[in-house]
Amino acid sequence: MDLFTGIGSVLEPFHLLLMVVGVFIGLIFGTIPGLSGITAVALLVPFSYVLGAEAAIIMMIGVYVAATCAGSLAGTLFNMPGDVMGAATARDGYPLTLQGHAGRAISIDITASAVGGLIGTLLLVLIAPQFLRIALRFGPPEFFALALLGMTSVASLASGSLIKALLAGTLGLLMATVGLDPVSGAVRFNFGLQQLQGGIDFIPAIIGFFAVAEIFNSLYRGTGRGRYTAKDIEKIPRFALPSWADLRRTRWTMLRASLLGNFIGMLPGAGSTIAAFLGYGTEVQLSRNPERFGKGEIKGVAAPEAANNSAAAGSMVPLLTLGIPGGAVTAIMLGVFILNGLRPGPLLFRDAPEIASSVFGALAVASVVVFFVGLLAVRLLLRLLTIPFEVFSTMVLVFAVVGTFAIYNRTIDLWVMLVCGILGFFAKQYGFPVSALVLGLVLGDIAETGLVNGIGVSRGSWSAFLSRPFTIGTLVIAFILLLLPLLWAYLGRRRRRADTAAPVERAERSSTADEQDRS
Amino acid sequence: MAEQQAPQERPRFPRSRQEIAVAAVFLVVFVFFRVRLDSFIAGRRGATFIEPDFWPTVLLTFGIAVSALYLVRAVVNAVRDGSQATPPDDGAATDLLPRDAEAASGPESSRGNLLALAGGLALLAAYIFGLRVIGFAPSTLVFCVAFLLFVGERKPAVLIGFPLVITAVVLGVFTRLLVVPLPRGVGVFLQLSTYLY
Structure with a gap:
């Protein structure tokens, strides 16, 4: 397991070709609003049968890294982010474009993505082996505690209401109970359908939650029809390298945001979107001129991009060392490993170290490929925004159906995809975080098996969950994360009260002064 | 540039009432499955320390508690704000994180x-x-x-x-x-x- 072996493997002609294809697919799906890297990675799952685990994972990492970067391109240029994390970059990227600095914004956007990805990969190579040592001692209570941490972190850090995040997470966990009980073998919630005995597979569900729900959403809101013209795109420079001055100005920002993003990415359930906004927010807090942010500050472009790409690398730590996916993309990768007879976790490093090395190498190479391809293809990519919604939505639905069916050749998966599409649509309409729903579905099995086996090994007692420092520590962090939104809400209310009280006080003071002057 | 938004219509049902309806649906679903849980589980029992209905029971009970809280908050918000579209303030993560723009504006119910x-x-x-x-x-x-x-x-x-x-x-x-x-x-x-x- 080492980075250079991995890079060597990724640079083999066939793997490099797949990487470049993956980067292109990721850039395309990341640029188009509504589609995301998750959809692209999910639709590539059937290809893993032919390509094998290593090649498929290399391609998927190319997609993942490229889509994470591309989400902000349309946001920076047209204030139309391809995904939620792109909205963080658009806060300063779009004002820069309006000021006539589109080339500067795009070049720093793509450079920060590449730097974040490379720093994230280095941290992954350093941290994963240390994590592995701890992971080897993990038993069921630790896995339960980590699954709980994932659920609480997604509920705590996701946007919007905590109650809705908890409800979405619970629904996801309940969906994971469909099928055979992993301990006793009893059949649960299959509603008399034999095809549901195997449970709800999370890849069709993810395709439903993201790809299908997004098309439903566009149909309902009628938002898919507005598009940009080729004239708008011609204003963008062809190949804009960042200036030395901008690089010097943003170098510490990129480093700080990458470190923060990597840590956030390692938390199961947190992910790149949260990393992007925390990276941006931290930079605002640390800045000597916070008032410049939101008005075209170049650091406001660098911070979220470095953070979210570093988080993408960080999210590989729990996946590779524990077999616990932190989000939808890593959940799909877990599925690909399993489809190919591999099980991520400590044993992966013993049984298939070349796969772990390839993941490291692919992350590093993808960051470099994204830098060059991204800068070269930015105008071509933005032309995608001129493709009519009618054609694109039809194509996505056909690929969603075929991609879902091709995984297991089961019609039931198509109905699961459709139902999840409906659920995902309503979740979006009413502000329920789909990420919590997906994570509940993915972590449900791990949480239940950990809980039930943990109680089983201590012969019916809960003592196993309170006897080891790691379990206690993880449960305490999970509890704190759950309380954090309440604390934020309290602080927000206090600040709002103070803000509304301040003008009244000022008015009172000035009227007293006026009275004194008059007297 | 092309236009981005379709013309918006006035919602027939205020956001606060929709929130109450969603909370009620959650509560009814969780209660229904909790009450009828036995009928949804078939197979071996008593073979392990923990019965197969243990984890679903934990989840459904938690779901009932949270959806009841959601319903109470939705009703309180509806009473307090009338038909204003205000999501319940139960701990939005932070100003640094994005609120779902769609959720904030509420669904547009037009035929x-x-x-x-x-x-x-x-x-x-x-x-x-x-x-x-x-x-x-x-x-x-x-x-x-x-x-x-x-x-x-x-x-x-x-x-x-x-x-x-x-x-x-x-x-x-x-x-x-x-x-x-x-x-x-x-x-x-x-x-x-x-x-x-």
């Missing part, structure tokens, strides 16, 4: 939008159903034409060319390259599909 959604849903359901009956190639062709027409495409070249191209590409990639057996349908469609792939 046209609902029909568009229902139509799209029905077409996709029919496509999935048709795969088993008439096979992949005919159902994809029919679905593509129907969906394109439904979303407003009227150019004959697109209506004819796009379905043919996408069906051919998918057939080529999945049946030749990936060797994935796509549905062939029944009867005459089975013969046609066997001829094609």
